[in-house]
Amino acid sequence: MRDAEEGSESPPSQMSGDGPGGSGGESESDRWMPDLRGGNGGGGGGGRWAPPDQVLENVLESVLEFLTAARDRNAASLVCRSWYRAEAQTRRELFIGNCYAVSPRRAVERFGGVRDVVLKGKPRFADFSLVPYGWGAYVSPWVAALGPAYPRLERICLKRMTVSNDDLALIAKSFPLFKELSLVCCEGFSTHGLAAIAEWCRYLRVLDLIEDYIDEEDELVDWISKFPESNTSLESLVFDCVSVPFNFEALEALVARSPALRRLRVNHHVPVEQLRSLMAKAPQLTHLGTGAFRSEPGPGGVLSVSELATSFAASRLLCLSGFRDVNPEYLPAIHPVCVNLTSLNFSFASLTAEELIPVIRNCARLRTFWVLDTVGDEGLRAVAETCSDLRELRVFPLNATEDSEGSVSDVGLQAISEGCHKLELILYFCQRMTNAAVIAMSKNCPDLVTFRLCIMGRHRPDRITGEPMDDGFGAIVMNCKKLTRLSVSGLLTDKAFAYIGKYGKLIKTLSVAFAGNTDMSLQFVFEGCTRLQKLEVRDSPFSDKGLLSGLSYFYNMRFLWMNSCKLTMRGCRDVAQQMPDLVVEVMKDHPDDEGEMETVDKLYLYRSLAGPRNDAPPFVNIL
Amino acid sequence: MAADLGFEATELRLGLPGGGGDGEARNNSSGKRCFAETIDLKLKLEPAAAAVEKEVVAAAEREVDIVAGEKEDAAAPLPAAGGMKRSPSQSSVVTAAPLPDPDKPRAPKAQVVGWPPVRSFRKNILAVQADKEKGGAGGSKDDGEKSSAAAAFVKVSMDGAPYLRKVDLKMYKSYHELSKALEKMFSSFTIVNGGMNEMKVADDVLNGSEYVPTYEDKDGDWMLVGDVPWEMFVESCKRLRIMKGSEAIGLAPRAMEKCKNRS
Numbered sequence: 001m002r003d004a005e006e007g008s009e010s011p012p013s014q015m016s017g018d019g020p021g022g023s024g025g026e027s028e029s030d031r032w033m034p035d036l037r038g039g040n041g042g043g044g045g046g047g048r049w050a051p052p053d054q055v056l057e058n059v060l061e062s063v064l065e066f067l068t069a070a071r072d073r074n075a076a077s078l079v080c081r082s083w084y085r086a087e088a089q090t091r092r093e094l095f096i097g098n099c100y101a102v103s104p105r106r107a108v109e110r111f112g113g114v115r116d117v118v119l120k121g122k123p124r125f126a127d128f129s130l131v132p133y134g135w136g137a138y139v140s141p142w143v144a145a146l147g148p149a150y151p152r153l154e155r156i157c158l159k160r161m162t163v164s165n166d167d168l169a170l171i172a173k174s175f176p177l178f179k180e181l182s183l184v185c186c187e188g189f190s191t192h193g194l195a196a197i198a199e200w201c202r203y204l205r206v207l208d209l210i211e212d213y214i215d216e217e218d219e220l221v222d223w224i225s226k227f228p229e230s231n232t233s234l235e236s237l238v239f240d241c242v243s244v245p246f247n248f249e250a251l252e253a254l255v256a257r258s259p260a261l262r263r264l265r266v267n268h269h270v271p272v273e274q275l276r277s278l279m280a281k282a283p284q285l286t287h288l289g290t291g292a293f294r295s296e297p298g299p300g301g302v303l304s305v306s307e308l309a310t311s312f313a314a315s316r317l318l319c320l321s322g323f324r325d326v327n328p329e330y331l332p333a334i335h336p337v338c339v340n341l342t343s344l345n346f347s348f349a350s351l352t353a354e355e356l357i358p359v360i361r362n363c364a365r366l367r368t369f370w371v372l373d374t375v376g377d378e379g380l381r382a383v384a385e386t387c388s389d390l391r392e393l394r395v396f397p398l399n400a401t402e403d404s405e406g407s408v409s410d411v412g413l414q415a416i417s418e419g420c421h422k423l424e425l426i427l428y429f430c431q432r433m434t435n436a437a438v439i440a441m442s443k444n445c446p447d448l449v450t451f452r453l454c455i456m457g458r459h460r461p462d463r464i465t466g467e468p469m470d471d472g473f474g475a476i477v478m479n480c481k482k483l484t485r486l487s488v489s490g491l492l493t494d495k496a497f498a499y500i501g502k503y504g505k506l507i508k509t510l511s512v513a514f515a516g517n518t519d520m521s522l523q524f525v526f527e528g529c530t531r532l533q534k535l536e537v538r539d540s541p542f543s544d545k546g547l548l549s550g551l552s553y554f555y556n557m558r559f560l561w562m563n564s565c566k567l568t569m570r571g572c573r574d575v576a577q578q579m580p581d582l583v584v585e586v587m588k589d590h591p592d593d594e595g596e597m598e599t600v601d602k603l604y605l606y607r608s609l610a611g612p613r614n615d616a617p618p619f620v621n622i623l
Numbered sequence: 624m625a626a627d628l629g630f631e632a633t634e635l636r637l638g639l640p641g642g643g644g645d646g647e648a649r650n651n652s653s654g655k656r657c658f659a660e661t662i663d664l665k666l667k668l669e670p671a672a673a674a675v676e677k678e679v680v681a682a683a684e685r686e687v688d689i690v691a692g693e694k695e696d697a698a699a700p701l702p703a704a705g706g707m708k709r710s711p712s713q714s715s716v717v718t719a720a721p722l723p724d725p726d727k728p729r730a731p732k733a734q735v736v737g738w739p740p741v742r743s744f745r746k747n748i749l750a751v752q753a754d755k756e757k758g759g760a761g762g763s764k765d766d767g768e769k770s771s772a773a774a775a776f777v778k779v780s781m782d783g784a785p786y787l788r789k790v791d792l793k794m795y796k797s798y799h800e801l802s803k804a805l806e807k808m809f810s811s812f813t814i815v816n817g818g819m820n821e822m823k824v825a826d827d828v829l830n831g832s833e834y835v836p837t838y839e840d841k842d843g844d845w846m847l848v849g850d851v852p853w854e855m856f857v858e859s860c861k862r863l864r865i866m867k868g869s870e871a872i873g874l875a876p877r878a879m880e881k882c883k884n885r886s
Contacts, residue, residue: 128737134786185742211744217778241744268748325752348748350756372749398749400741429739456739513738538737618785 060086070095089113096120097558099137099161100583103610104145115154117146121161123561123604124511125536127185130563130602132587134617137161147174155180155206162186168193172200179233180206187213191221191244198226205260208238216244224250229257236263240289240322245269256281265289268324271296272333273303279311288315290322293330293349308333321345321370328355338362345370347396353379361386368392373408373429380412384419393420394427402457406431410438410463417441425450432463433490438472442479451476452487458514458539461491468492474499477507484531487511497521501528508533512540519546526550536561544571547603551575554582559606567600569623575605576623583608584623585616747774775857781809781834781865792857798849805836809865835866 064086067073070093077087093116096102108114121137139161146153153175163186171178178201191214197207204227224247227234232254239246246269255261261282270278270291279285295302313336320334320341326349341363346356347370356371356379363369366387371379373395383390393416395408409432416423417437423445433455441448453473461468469490477483477500484506488496492515500507501524508531515521522542525532526549535557543566554560554575569586576584587602612622775792788808795801836848840859848856848863 125737127742128740129743130737133788185744211742213744324748325755347745348752350749350752396745397739397741398753400739400746400749402735402739429741454739458735458738511740513740539735 057082057086061090064090068093092116093118098606098608099139099142100610100613101558101606101608104142106609108145108149113152114146114150115152116157117142117150117153117155118157118159119161120159123536123559124160124534125538125561125563126160130538132617132619135620136613136615136617138615139163139167143167143170143174151175152177154178155182157182157184158186159184160186162188163193164188165190165193165196169196169200172196175201177203179203180208182206182208182210183212184208184210185212188215190215190217191223191242194239194242195221195223195226198223202228203233205233206236207234208236208263209241210238212241214242214244220244222247222250224254227254232258233260234258235260236287237261238263238265238289240265240267240291240324242267248274252277252281258282259284261285263287263319265321266291268292268322272308272330273298273300276303276308276311279315283315286316287319287343288317288322290320290324292325293323294325294327295330305330305333309336312336317341319343319345319368323349326351331355331359334359335362339364341366343368346375347372347394350374350398351379352376353382357382363387364389366390370394370396372396372398373406374398376407377409377412377415380408381415381419384415384417387420389422390416390420391422392425393423394425395429396427397429397456400429400456404431404456406456410434410436413437414440417444421445422447424448427452427454427487429454429456431456431460433460433469433472434464435462435467435469435472435475436464438469439475442472442475446480447482448476448480449482450485451480451483452485452511453489454487455490459491460489468496470496470499474503477503481506483507485509488515489513490515493517494520494524497524501525504529506531510535512537514539516540516542519543519549522546523549526553532556533558535559537565538562539564541566544568544574547571548574551578554579554605555607557607559604561602561604563602565603567603569598569600572600572603572605573623581607581609583612586621586623587619588621750774775860777838777860777862779805779808779863779865782867784809790863792860797853798856802836805863805865836863837866838863 060083064073064076064083067076067087067090073087073091077084088110089112091111092114094107094111094114095118096107097120099119099121119139119142121139122131122135125131126135137160139158146156147170151174154177156171156178157180161183163183168189171181173196181197181201181204189212194207194209197204234254237254237258244267246267248270251266255264255278262285264278264282264285264287266275266278266289268291272291272293272295275291275293279288297303308330309332312334315337317337318340320337320343323346328351331351335358338359339362342365344360344363344366345368350372351374353375356375360366360379360382364386367389369383369387369390369392371383371394380395383393395412397404397406399405408428408430410430413428413430413433414437416426417440421444423441424447426441426445426448427450430453433453438453441451455469462472469488470493472490473486473488473492473496477486483504486500486504486507486509488500488511494517497516497520500510504510505528507529510525510529510532512521512535519542521540522537523546525535532553533556537560542562547562547567548571550560572584572586575582582605585604586600587604588600616622774794776789777792779788779790790801790804790808792801795804837845838848838856838860839862840846841861845864851859
């Protein structure tokens with residue numbers, strides 16, 4: 001595309017037959033500057049023929065439509081001004097990884113034809129109560145800007161944002177063609193907001209509510225009844241996190257008139273008797289969240305296991321989840337679908353190995369498996385023996401405390417590594433681990449993209465050798481050449497971070513807790529992990545020196561979070577002063593003396609085109 | 624006036640029952656803790672030097688910012704930043720203690736905020752299940768896990784604060800723990816930000832309009848916190864309000880009187 005690269009300076013030699021000139025209007029000198037005024041300057045508006053640059057741009061736009069990956073689009077937009085404009089008009093999905101990195105106004109000014117918006121708000125450590133309530137990430141200003149700018153908007157996906165009922169109502173009313181709403185780890189709304197969405201989004205296909213916190217203070221609204229009375233376009237309805245009761249008859253009727261429904265995840269108020277009824281009304285379901293999975297007898301009496309099994313046998317299910325209050329006696333009912341299952345989520349079911357094994361033994365095609373550690377190493381061994389195609393494994397703790405017994409260990413991890421060679425993602429909570437098991441996994445599972453190991457007891461060493469866990473994590477970064485996400489734990493010295501810096505060249509997200517000896521750890525990471533985007537650190541002995549070693553890398557990152565380290569106000573101010581396009585937020589747990597040496601409890605810094613935000617609460621100090 | 628007051632004086636103190644009446648030395652006393660003394664309460668404040676209790680409250684709900692304070696260890700490798708008067712304000716401090724043998728049973732450790740990193744969404748669900756199981760089986764095999772029925776979230780308002788908070792009463796076992804948590808939660812309103820808020824709150828405390836914790840019970844009546852046993856309180860409390868002492872006269876007449884006598 002050499003022609004395009006020449007921009008408006010020289011005539012496109014092949015693109016059109018027109019002579020030279022055309023719209024050399026905009027000065028050649030700012031070829032590389034994005035021109036937000038948009039449009040061609042030359043030829044006077046509304047000429048009868050399209051000036052050559054306009055033709056070029058039309059062609060460009062047609063071609064760029066095919067570019068979907070944001071990275072490719074970002075690259076294309078830097079080629080020259082006309083590419084920038086063409087790309088801006090053809091980008092359909094707008095992904096904003098930090099809602100404070102750019103202002104809504106600026107985003108809508110640049111991109112003209114967006115249909116799909118993804119917005120992420122709070123830092124991930126907010127999930128663990130480390131970000132005080134009221135910190136921010138309000139979606140309101142975004143909805144206010146998106147409404148007028150993108151009337152054809154079809155999809156909104158929000159993660160860790162504060163969403164009010166008014167916001168949901170505004171979304172519902174602003175976008176007549178709205179199709180998909182996905183809220184992940186959001187809070188601030190209640191069934192009132194859901195009712196607005198159901199009522200006003202007549203073409204809604206997807207309503208996915210995943211691990212949100214639904215405000216229960218308001219009076220409950222029967223939101224399920226608010227969906228259109230005619231056949232709906234619903235394909236996915238996920239509301240297992242809406243923990244309040246709902247109108248079951250309305251759901252049954254809704255399911256019956258939603259022929260496209262493939263995914264349905266209900267909350268724990270649904271017993272097996274009701275589940276069976278839903279399954280009968282929606283035989284085309286492929287994803288099912290099973291609710292409580294225990295009996296609550298209605299007029300029809302207690303459902304038998306074999307009756308429930310018949311329902312499963314008649315289904316086409318590929319993904320099962322729920323089991324929120326499971327009665328293990330009903331587990332055999334899912335045997336008929338096990339052979340087809342690609343995804344199984346038992347992470348709310350405290351099953352023993354004996355209860356798991358008969359089920360898992362049939363699940364040869366399983367690719368995604370979430371489970372509680374109650375199944376023990378023995379249960380994991382059974383998984384390893386059957387699920388050779390497994391790509392994702394998450395083992396959660398029943399007791400998420402430091403000194404709990406812990407039922408899985410290095411033995412389970414080793415077994416998994418020996419059976420599941422295609423593993424790409426693992427999240428593993430345990431109390432006891434060895435370097436040997438981690439090293440084994442690094443060798444047996446070379447395709448690992450995400451390795452998150454949480455040894456729950458702080459600073460735990462290798463349980464057999466007593467050594468730090470440096471070598472284990474070192475092996476992971478050395479041998480897993482595709483690794484992009486890493487969470488470390490256990491007793492770790494600077495050596496571990498030296499490994500990470502040296503070998504972890506693709507790492508984008510790194511989570512560190514209670515680790516490292518000196519600031520060298522941070523320095524190794526900043527200097528070595530050239531692709532680092534997100535770094536979250538807690539309770540590690542890193543001081544201002546370590547922080548400042550990252551100065552020249554911060555603009556390449558989305559954010560840095562550090563809490564309970566050894567940072568002081570002076571160091572944070574230094575960063576803020578030297579990096580004008582960074583927003584440096586500091587939060588304190590307790591009031592303390594003013595002064596340069598004042599300690600900083602929480603630091604959150606991120607690059608931003610928007611400058612310091614104006615919605616920060618009193619406990620946030622923006623330097 | 625501001626010059627000779629350390630920050631401690633402007634900290635919010637809540638006079639809640641449950642503290643040990645052991646005359647433990649406190650970090651500071653501005654002499655205005657009359658309410659506390661009236662109902663024979665003592666707030667346990669760790670003096671900066673001593674390694675006292677490592678009691679830390681683990682927040683189960685992401686909304687609640689209960690920072691696990693006061694975990695002290697004299698041998699901690701962290702040098703205290705110059706000028707720090709309180710115990711470390713970090714969520715949790717790295718200890719240099721020798722690592723425990725995993726096979727030996729160890730005393731339950733103080734829990735740390737947000738660790739292990741399991742989302743509260745998940746923790747809450749599993750806690751409810753554990754509870755049901757306990758009820759059925761008549762005993763629990765798990766120690767350290769906080770064992771209580773479904774969370775009891777109540778709104779907490781403090782007069783003069785710009786927004787409300789929420790706490791899960793089931794997270795605490797005594798008035799004392801609740802008092803400490805509330806103290807930390809609302810101490811953020813004295814964070815220096817050059818704003819009007821902070822001066823106002825500080826002023827009120829300084830001027831002796833003592834803060835009084837009250838609650839609304841099931842009948843809709845406003846009661847003084849601390850009269851009934853803790854469990855009964857958790858059952859009946861619908862919301863909390865930290866009132867300015869001047870408004871609490873009807874609730875604690877003796878307290879105000881003593882206050883007047885002192886100053």
